[in-house]
Amino acid sequence: MTQWPISDAVEEMPPGLWIRRGAPPPMFSMHRHDDVEINLVLEGQLHYLFGGEPLTIRAGEIAVFWAAQPHGLIDSRTGDMCWVHVPFSMVLSWGLPEAQTAPLLSAQPLITHAPELAARIAHTAERWGEEVGGSDPGGTADAADGPADEDGAEIALLEIQAALRRILRASSRARPEAPADGGGSVPAARLRQVSDMAQFARDHHRSALTIADVAAAVHLTPSHAMTVFRRTAGVTLGEYVTMCRVAEAQRLLLTTSMRVTEIAEAAGFGSLSSFYQHVSAACGMTPREYRRQAR
Template identity: 45%
Template sequence: MNAREAPELYGDSAIVTDRTRLWFHRGAAPVMPLPHRHDDLEINIVLQGALDYQFGGTRASVPAGSLAVFWGATPHRLVATDAGADGDMCWIQVPLTTVLGWNLPMSDLSEVLLSQPIIVPATTIARDMEAMFVSWQQEMGVDGLETIALLEIQALIRRVLHWQRHSGEKASAAASGNPNVSADSMRGVTEMARFTVENFRKQISVVDIAASANLNPHYATTLFRRAVGSTIAEYLIRCRVAEAQRLLVTTTMTASEVAHAAGFGSQSSFYAQFTKRCGTSPGTYRSRLL
C-alpha cells in the first residue's frame, strides 16, 4: 500500500493534495451521500456484489465479474450496492498526469476522457484480476517492481479500450439507460465530448462544440449538463488543464508556452483555472513532480 491519502471515497468534503501516487482500496463499497470528483483515472474491479453509480446524469451498474474505467473528474456517486458489507470491490486511482504520460493514441485518450464509464466483463482481460490487484498493492514503492506494476496497469487500460473499440458493443453507462437523456441525445453528447477532446488546444467555443453535433448552443448546453453533470465550458476547461498538467511534467516549456499549447486564451486565465482545479500554481505543480 502506498502512502497516498485516501480520497473522497468516504466523504463529500475531503481534499486530496497528493495526486502523484496510485491509490488502492479493497473492501465493501460505502454509499456516498453526495457526488464527488477527482482528477484521476479510476478502475473498479467488482469481485462480489455490484456497484450502482450516479454518473453525471446517468445511472451505471457494474455487476460482479466486471471492470469499470472512468475519468473521476465527472461528478459521480455510489448510490447503492446489492451486497452490503459482503461486497468485495477493488479500487485503483491512477493520477491523470501518469495517464497522460502514457502517450495513448488520441482515439484512446478521447474514450478515457469521455464522461461515461467503460464497463467490460473481467473475462475479456484474460487475467486473474484479484491476484493482479494484490501484486500491484505490494509492489508500489518497491524499486524495479513498481515500474512493472505501472506497465501492467497501463496494459490493462489498453486492453479495456481495445475491447471497447472492437467488440461491437458500447459498454458504457449510456447503454444502461438514462431516464433524462434519450439514446439519440446521448450520441450528441458523446460527439460533443469527442470534438472537445480532439480540438481543445484550438480557440474553440461552446458554439463550435454544439455545432459539432448539429445542435443549438442553448439546447446543447442543457443537454450536456443533464447527461454529464457539468457544462460544456467546464468540460473544455478540464481538458485544457489536463493537457497543461501533462506539458508541465513532460516538457521544458515555459508557463506561457504551456498556456498557449493547452488552448488557454491568456496566461492570466491559465493561472486562475489551473490553480482553482489543481490547488496550486503551475510552477509549484511542476516543481513537486520533477
C-alpha cells in the same frame, strides 16, 4: 434498499495512484477527482450515481471512467471488488493510441463484460498495492506508505498501463461501432488541452458559457478548439456542455427537493423549454417522471 449519499454537495479530491481490493470504501457525499478510475466487480454489484444518473456495475463487468464527473456510491451488494485510480496526467504521459484515449474523455463510463480479464487484473492488483503504495481516499491505508523498491514500482506501473490497454481493447471489441485504431497516438499536449476544456466546461456549465470562453481558457481560437475537441472526444464542445448540464440536472432531480424551474436555472439551461428538451431526450421521459420513477 438503495441509500443515496448523505450530502448532495460535490467534494473535490486530489488525484493519486490508489489500489484497493475488497469491500467498497464508505462514501458520504458526491465527489470527483482528476483520475482515470477502474472498477472491477468480480462478485456482487455496485450502484453509483454518476454525473447525476444511476449506474449499476454487475459481476464480471469492468467500468473505466474519467472521475472528474461527480459520482458517488449509493449502494453495494456484498461481493468481491477492486478499484484502481490512476492520475489522468500519468495516463496522458503514456501516449496511448487515439482510439483508446478518446473513450476516456467521454461523459459516460466505459463498461465491458469481461469476467476473466477482471479476475486476472484484480489478482495482480493486490501486488501493485504493495509495490506502488497508496491510501484509501477516505483515510484508511490499504498498502505500504511507500513503494517496496523502485524497480518493483516501475514494473507495477508498466503492468497497470498494460491492464488499462487490455481493458480498452476488450471494450472496443465488445463495441464494434468504436473507431478502428489508426495506429497513431494523440500528442500529450493536445490531450491536455482537451481535458482542460472538458474540465472548464464542467466547472462553468452552470453559467452562460460560450465556445469562445472555453477556447480562451486553453489559449486556442474557437474554431481550432472545436476541431480539436470533436476529433479527440468524439462529440462537439456544445454537445459536451449540454451533457454536463443534463448530468447536473439529473443529480439535482435525484438528490434535492428543488423545483423544476430552479433546477433548470441551477444546471445552466438558458430556458425552461431547453431544459425539458435536453433532459427528456437524455432520460426518455420528462424531468418530473424521471424524479418520480428514480425515487
